[in-house]
Amino acid sequence: MAGLKVDWLAAAYQPATEVRWPDWMQAKKQAALATLSTLPGPSRKLELWRYSDADRLQKSELDSAANTERELTTADNAVVINLTTQGVDFDRNLPDWLSLKPIQELPENQWLDMDLSPALAKELVVQSLNQGLFTHGVVVDVSAQAPQDATVVLRYDVAEFNRWTYLRNVINIEKNAAVTIDEHYVTGRINVVNNYRVAQNARLTRHQHNVLHAGQQHVSLQHFTLAENAYVESQNRHESGNLQHHIHWVDFTAEQAEYRSGSVNKAGHNSHIADIVLINHAFKNNISDVTHRSLADDSAQIFNNAKAVVAKGADGSEITQDLKNILLSGDAKIASKPELEVYTDEVVAAHGSTIGALDENVLFFLRSRGIGLEQAKAIMMVSFEQEAIIC
Amino acid sequence: MLEIKNIYAKAGDTEILKNLNLSVKPGEVHAIMGPNGSGKSTMGNLLAGMPHVTATSGSVTYQGKDLLQMEPEERAAEGVFLAFQYPVEIPGVNNMYFLRTAYNAQRKYRGEDNLDSAAFLRMVKEKIKQLHMSDDLLKRPVNVGFSGGEKKRNEVFQMAVLEPNLAIMDETDSGLDIDALRVVADGVNQLRSPDRSFVIITHYQRLLDYIEPDFVHVLVDGEIVKSGTKKLALELEEQGYGWLES
Structure with missing residues (x-):
């Protein structure tokens, strides 16, 4: 591929009305595109794409069907944000604990650059495209006044089925705040990056509900930064679709924080699903706990990867990686890879992975x-x- | 009720049952005793339809039907119940849901309507009360975190709800303390009826102190080598199996 930029720009949805980006954000976008234009496209040579067919990203005709919507939420204190082809839509009568603004109004100091260092840029090339090509998104600020059942639903409902829509959201959970964020895929060919910034003593409960039709595709990067004593529990359901590729990137930025995630991956027919969790234990005394349960049927493929990197000096880190997988047919494939890279001494870590069939007994x-x-x-x-x- | 004739059967590739014959009439309780590896559990698994246990010759007729031609779920719906020696755990699926699914699946097979949730709840609460068990059992995932005794009690409870015609109890007494043994035995005795037969597989005579059998059979090397009354079990308790193995 001569350069990623040309191919992917052509395949990206561009809104009729050009958004006026602040200069600094425009510069970030241009810089990202400049870097990415030098990189080859994704392929099985990349570790994160080894078990997914990256050629499908360029497939021209996809399924236009919308998914049957489950009940979004039963919480009394819930706000639904619709991310559609036209932009971001929500009820303007917001509760006091919640502030929303378009992504172009994000303060520069809240911007989180994608790590486009040579080592990572190739692996994250698809998700990194988002930095150059995102067209809209929302900044969510949740204050400590949020009630117990405070819930924000991010509803992805994009009517553009064939071209990629790039969405970027920043979710700030302020000190001592607690909130539930439900990410709910409805339809569209979506590449989304969400930056979750979880402040000191804040608590995030997150659900990702991606049940796709056989012809749909969805790519995401969920980036979490956890401050001191922050707590994140993240529940993911990835089902079916032509292609799903999800990366959950976790950075501990202080001590005593905890990240827990549970993923259910179910693939049938010819579906490809990748569910990748990368956790950086850069500080002491943080806990991460990753559980995946995956089922592959027919000729589907699933890639599970849970990787934790424990930096030198990050003693007292506790890591659990529990990946279990079931093959329901002889043609289905699952690659399951728990990984630990530990550069310090005092760490409690357990990891395991199994692949088998349904228990006959x-x-x-x-x-x-x-x-x-x-x-x-x-x-x-x-x-x-x-x-x-x-x- | 049940007629086993000249059965030879394999568990995997190993031939275990060799010319097994057994006749059970309605209402009868038969105890099957025998040393380790004699084929007792294989017999129970063959009757319930465990996939890797296969008959190579002979026949099993249950209420006039060829039992070996039926799938496990068909056998269950026809009234065959196996109480497992090692009951399995099913995390995330509570007993109530599991039992109602099984109960209604059997009704559907028989051409009957489903029992709705409320009626089913009333029925199981009555059953559990009769068996002197805690209804906490209903809310818990199937056998998850259960003690050995609780698992066996759960088997008896399932039997009470599903009301089989032929119950095969595979070492239900193993691993039970004396109090749990009494609870299990009381449950079985409550379920005895002129229409319901039991095949009780056990190593020890002590269970037969609580569940009075009509017949005792000794299975050695895949074949019944001796049959008698409860006295036979007492003889075995005193003398062991050695005198029957030669």
Whole structure:
């Protein structure tokens, strides 16, 4: 590929009305595109794309179907933000605990650059494109006055099915605040980057609900920065679709914080799903706990990767990586990779990964009680998924 | 009720049952005893339809039907119940949901309507009360975090709810203390009826102190080598199996 920029610009949705970007943000966008234009496109040569068919990113005709919407939230104190082809839409009558503004009004000091160092730029090339090509997004500020059931729903409902729509959001959870953020995919070919900035003593409960039709694609980078004593629990459901590629990037920026995530990945037909969690334990006494449960059927492929890097001096870090996978057919493939890179001495770490079939003994037990084969398998799959449901 | 004739069966690639014969009439309780590896559990698994246990010759007729031709779920719906020696755990699926699914699946097989949630709840609460068990059992995931005794009690509870015609109890007494043994045995005794038969697989005579069998059979090397009354179990307790193995 001569340069990524040309190909991807052509494939990106551009709004009819050009957004007026602040100079500093425009410069960031241009710099990102300049860097990315020198890079090759994603391929199986890259570690993060080894188990996904990156050529699908350039597929021209995708499914125009919208997904059946589940109930978005039952919380009384909920605000729904619609991210659509036209832009960002929400009820202007906002509660006191919540402030929303378009991404172009983001203060420069809240901008988080993608790490485009040579080592990472190639691997993150698709997600990094977002920095150069994002067309809209929202800045969410949650204050400490947020009530117990404070909920913000980010609803991705983009009517542009074939061209990529690049969205970028910043979610600031202020000191001592607590909130639930539900990311809910409805439709569109979406590449989204979300920067979650979780301040001291703040608490984030996050749900990512990506149940796609067979012809849909979704790429995301979720970047979390956790300040002292911050707590994040992140629940992800990735189901089906032509291609899903999700990176969860976690940076501890102080001590005594905790990040927990649970992912359920279910792929059937010819679906490719990648669920990648990268955690940097740069400070002492932080905890990360990653649980994945994945099921692949037909000729689907799933890539699970949980990687934790513990920096020199980050003693007292506690890391758990628990990846379990079930193959439901002979043609399905799952690659599962827990990784630890530890550069300090006092660390408590446990990691494990298994790939197998449904337990024959449990299947027989259910059938011996009168439950048919398919229903028994369905019950076992629900049981398996439950192990990764953390919130 | 059940007619096992000249059965030879394999568990995996190993031939375990060799010319097994057993006849069970409605209402009867048969105890199957025998040394380790004699084929007791294989017999139970063969009757319930465990996939890796296969008959190579012989026949099993259950209520006039060829039992070996049925899938495990069909056997269950026809009234065959196996109480497992090692009950499995199913995290995330509570007992109530599991049991209602099983109960209604069996009703559907028999052409009956589903029992709605409220009616099912009433029924199971009544059953659990009769068995002197805690209804906390209903809310918990199937066998997760259960003690050995609780797992076996849960098997008896499932049997009470599903009301089989033929219950095969595979070493239900193993790992139970004396109080748990009484609870389990009381449950079985409550379920005894003229229409319901039991095949009780056990190593020890002590269970038969609480569940009075009509017949005791000794299985050695895949074959019943001796049958008798409860007295036979007492003889085995005194003399062991050695005198029958030669």
